[in-house]
Amino acid sequence: MNKMKLILGIILFGSLWGFSETILGTYLHNTSLPAGSIMTGVFAVGLMTISRVLYKQRGMQLGMGLVAGALRLFNPCGTCFICSAIAIMAEGLIFELIWYKLSLDLTELKKTTMSVSMGIIASYGCFVGGYIVTQILTPLSQSAGFHIENLIVFIPQILARGVPAALIGGIVVPAALMSKKIDIASVKDKIYYPLTATVSAACWIIVILNAIFILKVI
Amino acid sequence: MGTEKIIPIIAITFLLIGISSSIYVYATTPSISSYTAGDKSITINNQQFTIEQIFSDAQIRDIVTPDGINFSGIALDDLIIKTNVDCPSCHEYKIAAADSYEKTVTWENMQHGVLTEDGTAAFSDLAKAFRIKYVIKIEVV
Numbered sequence: 001m002n003k004m005k006l007i008l009g010i011i012l013f014g015s016l017w018g019f020s021e022t023i024l025g026t027y028l029h030n031t032s033l034p035a036g037s038i039m040t041g042v043f044a045v046g047l048m049t050i051s052r053v054l055y056k057q058r059g060m061q062l063g064m065g066l067v068a069g070a071l072r073l074f075n076p077c078g079t080c081f082i083c084s085a086i087a088i089m090a091e092g093l094i095f096e097l098i099w100y101k102l103s104l105d106l107t108e109l110k111k112t113t114m115s116v117s118m119g120i121i122a123s124y125g126c127f128v129g130g131y132i133v134t135q136i137l138t139p140l141s142q143s144a145g146f147h148i149e150n151l152i153v154f155i156p157q158i159l160a161r162g163v164p165a166a167l168i169g170g171i172v173v174p175a176a177l178m179s180k181k182i183d184i185a186s187v188k189d190k191i192y193y194p195l196t197a198t199v200s201a202a203c204w205i206i207v208i209l210n211a212i213f214i215l216k217v218i
Numbered sequence: 219m220g221t222e223k224i225i226p227i228i229a230i231t232f233l234l235i236g237i238s239s240s241i242y243v244y245a246t247t248p249s250i251s252s253y254t255a256g257d258k259s260i261t262i263n264n265q266q267f268t269i270e271q272i273f274s275d276a277q278i279r280d281i282v283t284p285d286g287i288n289f290s291g292i293a294l295d296d297l298i299i300k301t302n303v304d305c306p307s308c309h310e311y312k313i314a315a316a317d318s319y320e321k322t323v324t325w326e327n328m329q330h331g332v333l334t335e336d337g338t339a340a341f342s343d344l345a346k347a348f349r350i351k352y353v354i355k356i357e358v359v
Contacts, residue, residue, distance in 0.1 A: 101221075102221075108221050108222070108225075111222075113226055114222065114225055114226070116229070117225045117226040117228070117229035117230075118225060118229075120229040120232055120233060121225065121228050121229050121232060124232045124233075124236065125232070134347075135347070138345055138347040139321070139347065139348075141345070142344050142345055142347075142348065143324065143326065143327060143343060143344070144321065144322065144323040144324055144327050144344055144348060145322075145324075147312075147321075147322040149312075149320075149322075150312075150320050150321055150322055153318055153320055154318065154319055154320070156239045156242050156243050156246075156318070157239075157243055157317070157318060157319070159235055159236055159239035160236060160239040160240040160242075160243045162232075162236050163233070163236035163237060163240060166229075166232060166233060166236060170229075
């Protein structure tokens with residue numbers, strides 16, 4: 001795989017993930033839906049799985065997490081948006097660790113049982129891991145400080161809240177594996193480069209414009 | 219054991235952890251829907267108070283949280299002083315909710331905090347993660 005193609009792929013998928021976290025996530029949090037589970041199960045795990053299938057590269061999802069986390073920093077919604085950004089990056093790292101041992105062509109996931117199981121593991125792991133990271137980092141960034149007993153008593157709630165994310169992941173990963181039929185290497189350069197650059201730029205511009213709008217309203 | 223067996227076993231284990239945690243939370247957490255402002259009581263420094271008692275003689279404070287939301291309620295520091303805590307500034311305060319969520323804050327934070335009539339603790343100097351709904355207990359630690 002051409003290095004430039006891969007880097008643009010990381011930026012594209014990371015930007016799409018960051019865009020969904022900042023724009024869609026904000027609206028989802030205002031509904032009665034399980035926003036965190038949907039964001040992790042559908043967008044985070046879904047996009048990371050598609051990118052893994054299309055590019056067949058280890059380390060790419062960690063890169064996506066860094067891009068998505070960086071984009072989150074541009075959205076001033078919430079008090080500790082640096083904590084949210086780090087939680088997104090942590091999700092990228094957790095996904096990377098969970099999928100590390102699998103082969104690059106993902107032959108192990110041919111059977112539905114395997115792909116569903118992998119979706120459950122990835123989604124539950126990312127949700128619980130990201131949640132715990134946020135619960136540690138947010139108090140650390142505040143004058144009240146972090147108290148381990150506050151986290152321990154809340155662990156059953158976090159583990160329980162991960163169930164919808166796990167179930168969503170169990171559906172999303174098998175669906176995302178269908179993108180196997182697309183051969184990204186065969187996409188012509190004159191289409192690939194302008195398209196990835198335009199979509200990535202659009203994500204960043206929309207998030208920045210949204211941030212300016214929010215700051216003006218506040 | 220091959221990957222084909224390990225992965226489904228881990229997935230089932232994760233689901234079992236999640237489901238058993240849900241059962242544990244459901245069994246040990248009082249229903250939030252039954253938490254109505256009128257009839258609830260709050261334990262402060264091992265003494266029980268009704269919300270009416272608390273609101274009858276404590277100082278009212280208005281705050282704006284860092285995310286721009288206004289809260290009006292009784293001043294948390296005044297509430298602690300009225301419960302006769304020795305040296306209030308020497309302690310930290312653990313605020314616990316009916317859903318088992320809890321946060322420990324400093325005396326300085328308490329001086330920027332309120333307890334609203336619907337039982338929410340909010341602070342003008344702390345992030346949203348420190349907004350505790352359905353407060354049932356304030357413990358001196």
